[in-house]
Amino acid sequence: xxxxxxxxxxxxxxxxxxxxxxxxxxxxxxxxxxxxxxxxxxxxxxxxxxxxxxxxxxxxxxxxxxxxxxxxxxxxxxxxxxxxxxxxxxxxxxxxxxxxxxxxxxxxxxxxxxxxxxxxxxxxxxxxxxxxxxxxxxxxxxxxxxxxxxxxxxxxxxxxxxxxxxxxxxxxxxxxxxxxxxxxxxxxxxxxxxxxxxxxxxxxxxxxxxxxxxxxxxxxxxxxxxxxxxxxxxxxxxxxxxxxxxxxxxxxxxxxxxxxxxxxxxxxxxxxxxxxxxxxxxxxxxxxxxxxxxxxxxxxxxxxxxxxxxxxxxx
Amino acid sequence: xxxxxxxxxxxxxxxxxxxxxxxxxxxxxxxxxxxxxxxxxxxxxxxxxxxxxxxxxxxxxxxxxxxxxxxxxxxxxxxxxxxxxxxxxxxxxxxxxxxxxxxxxxxxxxxxxxxxxxxxxxxxxxxxxxxxxxxxxxxxxxxxxxxxxxxxxxxxxxxxxxxxxxxxxxxxxxxxxxxxxxxxxxxxxxxxxxxxxxxxxxxxxxxxxxxxxxxxxxxxxxxxxxxxxxxxxxxxxxxxxxxxxxxxxxxxxxxxxxxxxxxxxxxxxxxxxxxxxxxxxxxxxxxxxxxxxxxxxxxxxxxxxxxxxxxxxxxxxxxxxxxxxxxxxxxxxxxxxxxxxxxxxxxxxxxxxxxxxxxxxxxxxxxxxxxxxxxxxxxxxxxxxxxxxxxxxxxxxxxxxxxxxxxxxxxxxxxxxxxxxxxxxxxxxxxxxxxxxxxxxxxxxxxxxxxxxxxxxxxx
Numbered sequence: 001x002x003x004x005x006x007x008x009x010x011x012x013x014x015x016x017x018x019x020x021x022x023x024x025x026x027x028x029x030x031x032x033x034x035x036x037x038x039x040x041x042x043x044x045x046x047x048x049x050x051x052x053x054x055x056x057x058x059x060x061x062x063x064x065x066x067x068x069x070x071x072x073x074x075x076x077x078x079x080x081x082x083x084x085x086x087x088x089x090x091x092x093x094x095x096x097x098x099x100x101x102x103x104x105x106x107x108x109x110x111x112x113x114x115x116x117x118x119x120x121x122x123x124x125x126x127x128x129x130x131x132x133x134x135x136x137x138x139x140x141x142x143x144x145x146x147x148x149x150x151x152x153x154x155x156x157x158x159x160x161x162x163x164x165x166x167x168x169x170x171x172x173x174x175x176x177x178x179x180x181x182x183x184x185x186x187x188x189x190x191x192x193x194x195x196x197x198x199x200x201x202x203x204x205x206x207x208x209x210x211x212x213x214x215x216x217x218x219x220x221x222x223x224x225x226x227x228x229x230x231x232x233x234x235x236x237x238x239x240x241x242x243x244x245x246x247x248x249x250x251x252x253x254x255x256x257x258x259x260x261x262x263x264x265x266x267x268x269x270x271x272x273x274x275x276x277x278x279x280x281x282x283x284x285x286x287x288x289x290x291x292x293x294x295x296x297x298x299x300x301x302x303x304x305x306x307x308x309x310x311x312x313x314x315x
Numbered sequence: 316x317x318x319x320x321x322x323x324x325x326x327x328x329x330x331x332x333x334x335x336x337x338x339x340x341x342x343x344x345x346x347x348x349x350x351x352x353x354x355x356x357x358x359x360x361x362x363x364x365x366x367x368x369x370x371x372x373x374x375x376x377x378x379x380x381x382x383x384x385x386x387x388x389x390x391x392x393x394x395x396x397x398x399x400x401x402x403x404x405x406x407x408x409x410x411x412x413x414x415x416x417x418x419x420x421x422x423x424x425x426x427x428x429x430x431x432x433x434x435x436x437x438x439x440x441x442x443x444x445x446x447x448x449x450x451x452x453x454x455x456x457x458x459x460x461x462x463x464x465x466x467x468x469x470x471x472x473x474x475x476x477x478x479x480x481x482x483x484x485x486x487x488x489x490x491x492x493x494x495x496x497x498x499x500x501x502x503x504x505x506x507x508x509x510x511x512x513x514x515x516x517x518x519x520x521x522x523x524x525x526x527x528x529x530x531x532x533x534x535x536x537x538x539x540x541x542x543x544x545x546x547x548x549x550x551x552x553x554x555x556x557x558x559x560x561x562x563x564x565x566x567x568x569x570x571x572x573x574x575x576x577x578x579x580x581x582x583x584x585x586x587x588x589x590x591x592x593x594x595x596x597x598x599x600x601x602x603x604x605x606x607x608x609x610x611x612x613x614x615x616x617x618x619x620x621x622x623x624x625x626x627x628x629x630x631x632x633x634x635x636x637x638x639x640x641x642x643x644x645x646x647x648x649x650x651x652x653x654x655x656x657x658x659x660x661x662x663x664x665x666x667x668x669x670x671x672x673x674x675x676x677x678x679x680x681x682x683x684x685x686x687x688x689x690x691x692x693x694x695x696x697x698x699x700x701x702x703x704x705x706x707x708x709x710x711x712x713x714x715x716x717x718x719x720x721x722x723x724x725x726x727x728x729x730x731x732x733x734x735x736x737x738x739x740x741x742x743x744x745x746x747x748x749x750x751x752x753x754x755x756x757x758x759x760x761x762x763x764x765x766x767x768x769x770x771x772x773x774x775x
Binding site (some may be wrong): 008095096098099101103126129130133134200201203204205206226 | 565569622623624662663665666667669670672674675676677680717718737
C-alpha cells in the first residue's frame with residue numbers, strides 16, 4: 001500500500017478550467033441519461049471529495065443526488081475533511097477506496113469516480129478491478145489518471161516500459177516493445193491498461209458488460225485521461241444508443257476511437273462574448289474581428305457551453 | 316475420392332502407464348476416500364451445503380461424546396505388501412457397479428447418483444493402477460452386493476476389441492442394516508515405486524496431515540477415518556473473532572443451464588496459536604469444493620495475491636480466507652481431476668477470485684496498519700488482534716454478507732506522561748537515607764521526590 005498522496009496541498013481544485021469543462025460535460029451527460037430513463041438522482045455518488053468537495057456540490061445541487069460518499073485515505077486531515085463537508089447528506093469514510101468498493105450497497109445504483117491525480121499504479125488497477133466486480137447493473141464508473149511519463153526527468157521509453165511492467169504487468173497485452181512506450185503513445189497504453197482491468201473485474205459476470213461513454217484527454221498542466229462508462233446489459237446499451245448521447249461530440253461509445261481532447265483556448269472576456277454571440281456555428285464560420293487560430297476556434301465551439309468564467313470576488 | 320476411418324480407440328496401456336503419472340500416491344488414496352464419503356452422502360441423504368456449514372452443537376461435536384463412537388468408519392491401512400481401504404459408508408449397488416463404477420469417465424446419459432466428491436469417474440481405477448497389480452473389491456448395500464478380483468497385468472493383455480473392456484463381477488446378497496453396508500478394496504502385488512515410497516516412511520505422515528485437512532468438515536460430524544489403526548483428528552477450520560472484529564463474508568450463486576454453484580467466501584484474521592503467534596504455514600486462502608479442501612493456505616496469484624492484492628508478505632501471516640463452492644453437479648466446480656488444484660479457467664472461479672480480492676482488501680489493510688513503517692507508541696491493531704479468539708468456521712458461515720471490519724473503541728485520552736532522567740547514585744542514596752527507606756528503588760525515589768515537590772511547592 002502506498003503512502004497517501006497529499007494532492008489537496010497541490011492545487012486549488014476548482015480553478016482548473018479543463019477539469020471544470022470535464023465536470024460540466026459529465027453533468028450534461030447525466031442529464032441526458034436521466035432523460036433516457038436512468039434515475040441519476042437516486043444513484044449514490046462515491047468519490048474523492050478531498051477538502052474541496054467540488055463534484056459533490058455540483059452533483060448534489062444540479063443533479064439532485066442525495067446519497068454521497070467521500071472516501072479519503074489520509075488520516076492526517078480527517079478533521080479538516082469533516083469540517084469542510086458541504087452538506088449533511090455527504091458521508092465520509094477515512095479508508096483506502098479498495099476497502100470501500102466491495103461494501104457499496106448491492107441494492108443501489110452507483111456513480112463511482114476514481115479520480116486519481118497520480119500515474120496509474122497497481123493499487124489503482126486493483127480498485128478498478130474491484131469496481132467492475134461489484135458495481136450493480138446501470139452503475140456508472142469513471143477513472144481519471146495522470147498520463148504523463150512516469151519516473152524521473154531524463155527517463156525514456158525503456159524506463160517507462162519498466163514502470164508499466166512493474167505496476168500493470170497483467171494488463172499490458174501486446175504492448176511489449178519499447179517503441180510502444182513513446183511519449184505520444186502513453187495515453188493509448190493507459191487506455192488499454194484501464195480497459196483490461198475493467199474487463200478483468202467483469203469476468204464471470206455474464207449478465208453485464210462495460211458500455212463506454214467517456215474517453216477524455218485534457219491538460220491543466222499535467223495531461224490527464226478520464227475513461228468512463230456504464231456497467232450494463234444489452235438493454236442498457238439499447239437505451240443509450242436510443243438517446244441523444246450518440247449525437248454528442250464528446251461521447252465515446254468505443255474506446256478504440258481517439259479520445260475527445262478537451263482543449264481550452266486562451267481568449268479574453270471580450271472575445272468570448274463575441275464568439276458566444278455566434279455560437280453554435282458551422283464548421284466553416286470564421287471571425288474577422290480578431291485573429292484566432294482555426295484550431296482554437298474549433299476547440300472553442302466544442303466546449304463553449306461548458307467553459308467556466310472566472311472572476312475575482314471580494315468576500 | 317475414398318473415405319476411410321482412422322482408429323481412435325482407448326488403449327489400456329494409456330490408463331495404466333500414462334494417466335497415473337500426474338497424481339501422487341497420497342492423492343490417489345484420497346480419491347478412494349472420496350468414493351467412500353460419496354457413498355455416505357448417498358446412503359444417509361446428506362445435504363452438504365446446508366449441513367456442513369451449520370454450527371456443530373456441543374453434543375454433536377466429535378471430540379467428547381458417545382455419538383462419535385457410532386459414526387461410520389473408513390479404515391485405511393498399508394504395508395509394502397498390501398494396501399487396504401474398508402468403509403461402512405453404505406456400499407455400491409450391483410447395478411451401479413455393472414453400469415458405471417468401472418467405466419473410465421461417466422457416460423453422457425449418466426444422470427444417476429453422480430458423486431458429490433467423485434466427479435470425473437476415474438479416481439477408483441487410477442488409484443488401483445497406480446498402487447498395484449492385483450485388486451480384490453467387495454461391496455454390499457442393503458439391497459445387494461458384488462465381488463471382483465482382477466489381475467491387472469493379465470487384464471491389460473487383452474486389448475483388441477471393446478468387449479475386452481469389461482470386468483467380471485460376482486453378485487452377492489445384501490446386508491440387513493445400513494450400518495453394516497460398505498466397500499472394501501484390497502490391492503496386492505504393489506508397484507515397486509509404491510513400495511519404495513512406503514518404505515521410505517514418509518507416506519503415513521503426509522497422508523495423515525492431508526486427511527486431517529482435506530476432510531476436516533466431514534470428520535467433524537459424519538465419519539471417522541483410521542489410518543493404520545490411528546484415528547485422524549480433523550484440522551479444524553478456525554478464524555480469530557472478538558467483539559471488535561467482524562469477519563468478512565460474501566455469498567453468491569452462479570447459475571447456468573447445467574446447474575447452480577453456491578459460493579461462500581469468508582476472510583479475516585487467523586486465530587492465534589497457544590504461543591500467541593500466527594504461523595506462516597497456515598496463512599492464506601483455503602478453497603473447498605463440496606466441503607473437500609482442494610487448495611490449502613494458498614499465497615499465490617491463484618487466489619489473488621499479487622493480482623489485485625499485494626504480493627503475499629510475511630506481515631500478512633495473520634490472514635486466513637475460506638472459499639466454499641457447492642454444487643449438486645460437481646462438474647461445475649472449479650477443481651482439477653486430481654482435486655489438488657483449481658481450474659483457473661472456470662467462469663465461477665474467475666468471478667469468485669475477483670470477489671476474494673475484494674473481501675481480502677480490508678484484512679490486508681488492517682495487517683498493514685499493524686506493522687507500519689514508522690512505529691508509533693501504541694498500535695491499536697495489535698491490541699485488537701491479541702484479543703481475537705478461535706471461532707469455528709461454521710459459526711460464521713451463516714452470517715449475513717458483510718465486509719471485514721473492526722470496531723475501534725475510542726479509548727479515553729491519556730492524561731499521563733512518562734518522565735525518565737539520570738541521577739547520580741550518591742544523590743539517590745542520600746535521599747533514601749534522608750527518608751529512611753533504604754529498600755526503595757530509584758524509580759520510587761523519583762516518584763516520591765516528584766510528589767513531594769508537587770505537594771510542597773504547587774498546592775492546588
